Each structure stands twice: as C-alpha cells, then as structure tokens.
Amino acid sequence: MxxxxxxxxxxxxxxxxxxxxxxxxxxxxxxxxxxxxxxxxxxxxxxxxxxxxxxxxxxxxxxxxxxxxxxxxxxxxxxxxxxxxxxxxxxxxxxxxxxxxxxxSSPEWLLIRELLEHRDEATLHRVRVAVGEMLGTGGAHGQGGAQRSARVALIGLRGAGKSTLGQMLADDLGFPFVELSREIEQFAGCSIAEIQALYGQNAYRRYERRALEEAIQIYPEAVIATPGGIVSDPATFNLLLAHCTTVWLQASPEDHMKRVVAQGDLRPMAASREAMDDLRGILAGREAFYSKADLRVDTSAQSLAGAFDALRRAVRQLLQLPL
The missing domain is CATH 1.10.260.40 (lambda repressor-like DNA-binding domains)
Structure with a gap:
C-alpha cells in the first residue's frame, strides 16, 4: 500500500x-x-x-x-x-x-502452563493434589494414607438418589444430613428457581459456594447432598474435592428422567424427546467431572436397598469404619 x-x-x-x-x-x-x-x-x-x-x-x-x-x-x-x-x-x-x-498472564503462568501441557489425566490429578497440599487448601486429603474427610458429599444429576440415599447414609453413620439446595435457599431467602429467575446463574453460583463453605466450617462430620451442577464451577468443585469424601451416584438417563417426574416435576414431559436429549448432553458434559469422585455407586443397577448397601459398605470401608 x-x-x-x-x-x-x-x-x-x-x-x-x-x-x-x-x-x-x-x-x-x-x-x-x-x-x-x-x-x-x-x-x-x-x-x-x-x-x-x-x-x-x-x-x-x-x-x-x-x-x-x-x-x-x-x-x-x-x-x-x-x-x-x-x-x-x-x-x-x-x-x-x-x-x-x-x-x-505472566511468565510464571506461561511456564507452568508449558509444564502441564499434554500431560495425561493421572499426572494432572497428582499435580492438582500436590498444589492443593502446598497451598494449604486440603487438596491431598486421603492421599498417601492421610485420613479421609468424614464429610461425605454425594454428587450426580438430579434423580440419582442423593436425597434419599443421603438421608439413609447419614442415619446409618450417625452424621447430620445437609441438603445443600435447602441451605442455598435459606441464604437467599427464596427458592432456587426464584434465585435464577431474579438474579441469574452467577448469583446462584455465589450462594452455592457460600452454602458449601459454611457446611464445611460447621460440620466436621456430615453427609451432604449437593446440587447436580456443583461441578460446573471449578472453584466450588475444588473446594468440595479438597474438604469432602465424594461419591458419584450414577444412574441411566431414563432413570434420572423417571425420578424427576416422580418428584412432581412435570416440565420434562412437555417435550420429552428434547428433554431427554438435553439430559444426555448434560450428563455427557459433566461425566468427566463427576468421575473425579472418590467413589461411585450405580443406583440404576440395583434396588434402593441394594444401592444403599453398596453405598454404605463403600463409604465405611473408605473411612475405615466398622461394617
């Protein structure tokens, strides 16, 4: 030119x-x-x-x-x-x-990023745990023989059985049962649907983080049923992994849908095919995060009694409690 x-x-x-x-x-x-x-x-x-x-x-x-x-x-x-x-x-x-x-954003960040690039998931997991331990965030709980946290957090999509099995497990262990969704509503003074409609998703995530922080501070022992989307915020999920023993309650998409409808939520039926496709997409998108849990129990593969027995045994063994 x-x-x-x-x-x-x-x-x-x-x-x-x-x-x-x-x-x-x-x-x-x-x-x-x-x-x-x-x-x-x-x-x-x-x-x-x-x-x-x-x-x-x-x-x-x-x-x-x-x-x-x-x-x-x-x-x-x-x-x-x-x-x-x-x-x-x-x-x-x-x-x-x-x-x-x-x-x-800085030379140190760039050098750390280069060190971690192309590492496999197992290596990245070890690095995350080591960094958590170094920073004092509790990231190494349960590693190398360290005592597991007696806060048991159940994760998974809505309809996996977190509330039902969580209350049963809490009763069996003699721990308080904390429904994190209820705690979020108490903080906000309104329902979760109203939080999201009035204030948006970002505000909801802030309440979610605050509720988890308080539960961790108050309860050294507890069974905590978490919202299905808690894995969507990395900071909150890091906090959960660092301070709780986590259990992924798995279920098939069909069982998730049936249980949500049985709970009285008829909205998915308005467009069942689209709702099922969305549910499968959400499950696929979150699976890699749910799989970070210390334990997993398939609640579709067995009856309620069978699922509870599997959950009870797995948690007691991991916490080194008598069966």
Missing amino acids: SSTIVHSPPLTPSANPEGGAVAAAEGDDREEKNPFLVALGERVRALRARRGMTRKAVALAADVSERHLANLEYGVGNASILILLQVAQALQCSLAELIGDVTT
Whole structure:
C-alpha cells in the first residue's frame, strides 16, 4: 500500500514507521473503543514486540492484510475467531495467550502452563493434589494414607438418589444430613428457581459456594447432598474435592428422567424427546467431572436397598469404619 508522508499534523496515520496501514486503525477518537478489543490489541502489539516482528511480517505470516492487523492492534478491529487463530499462529503463541487467558498472564503462568501441557489425566490429578497440599487448601486429603474427610458429599444429576440415599447414609453413620439446595435457599431467602429467575446463574453460583463453605466450617462430620451442577464451577468443585469424601451416584438417563417426574416435576414431559436429549448432553458434559469422585455407586443397577448397601459398605470401608 502506498503512503504519502505528511508533515502536518505531526502524527498522521500514514507517517507511521510501519507503513500507512494504520489509517483506519487509529480511527475516530470521538468513538469510544471497546475495552476488550483495546486490551486485545495491546496484547497483539506486546507479543509482536516480544517476537521482534514488524506488523508487515506478522500480516504476511498470518495471511491477513496489514490494514486489518493494524485495526486489530488499535482496538477497532473486531476480528473473527479464525483471523485471531491465524494471528496467534503467526506470533507463535496460543490463542489463549492472545485473548488474555489468566494462565498466560505472566511468565510464571506461561511456564507452568508449558509444564502441564499434554500431560495425561493421572499426572494432572497428582499435580492438582500436590498444589492443593502446598497451598494449604486440603487438596491431598486421603492421599498417601492421610485420613479421609468424614464429610461425605454425594454428587450426580438430579434423580440419582442423593436425597434419599443421603438421608439413609447419614442415619446409618450417625452424621447430620445437609441438603445443600435447602441451605442455598435459606441464604437467599427464596427458592432456587426464584434465585435464577431474579438474579441469574452467577448469583446462584455465589450462594452455592457460600452454602458449601459454611457446611464445611460447621460440620466436621456430615453427609451432604449437593446440587447436580456443583461441578460446573471449578472453584466450588475444588473446594468440595479438597474438604469432602465424594461419591458419584450414577444412574441411566431414563432413570434420572423417571425420578424427576416422580418428584412432581412435570416440565420434562412437555417435550420429552428434547428433554431427554438435553439430559444426555448434560450428563455427557459433566461425566468427566463427576468421575473425579472418590467413589461411585450405580443406583440404576440395583434396588434402593441394594444401592444403599453398596453405598454404605463403600463409604465405611473408605473411612475405615466398622461394617
């Protein structure tokens, strides 16, 4: 692109030493720029400087126009995800680093991220436990012979049997039974449906975290029935794994649906096929998190009495309690 050097005013876009591609990039100062796009542009410039590359060189490597890249750098270019991927590849960095993921926000984060990249799940689990122990969050409970927590948390989708089996287990162990959903409602002063309708999902997750923190603080021994989505928030789930012995109560999607309907919730029947597809999708999306539990009991494979006996035996053995 040709450029004409203009001596007045002194800071015209076309006089930029990297070419005249910033004519639109500096844009109209009268328009307020989006803070995210501005921060994105600053990261692109910083990464380019770190690599010692000119804007023209990055544009060529990314197969985008220099003007497009200049717009991006000055926070006025709302680039598609594919363009961002091309720019990241040209800068030899991850897309996460380009968009500002926290794990790329400092040299130490980047070095830790590189150490953990491509490690298998077993190795990552050991690292997570070791980090939890080092930070004093209780991440190593039950590891290497350490005593297991006597707080038993039941996780799984609604309809897995957490309330019914949880109360039975609490009675058997002589522990308090805590229904975390009820605790959340007490904190909020309204039902869970009202929390989500009035305040949104983020507010609900804050109440959920607060309820779990209080349960952990109050009860050294307890059986806790958790909401099905507690695994959706990594901070809350980390807290649960660190301070509780966890049991995943599994069930088939069909049993989940039947039990929810039996509890009086007829909403799934309005569009049963779509509801079942959604349920399968949620279960598939959460399975990898539920599988982090210390124990798992399949409540679809046996009667209520059989499921309770399996749960009771597994928990007592793990806590080293008499059968």
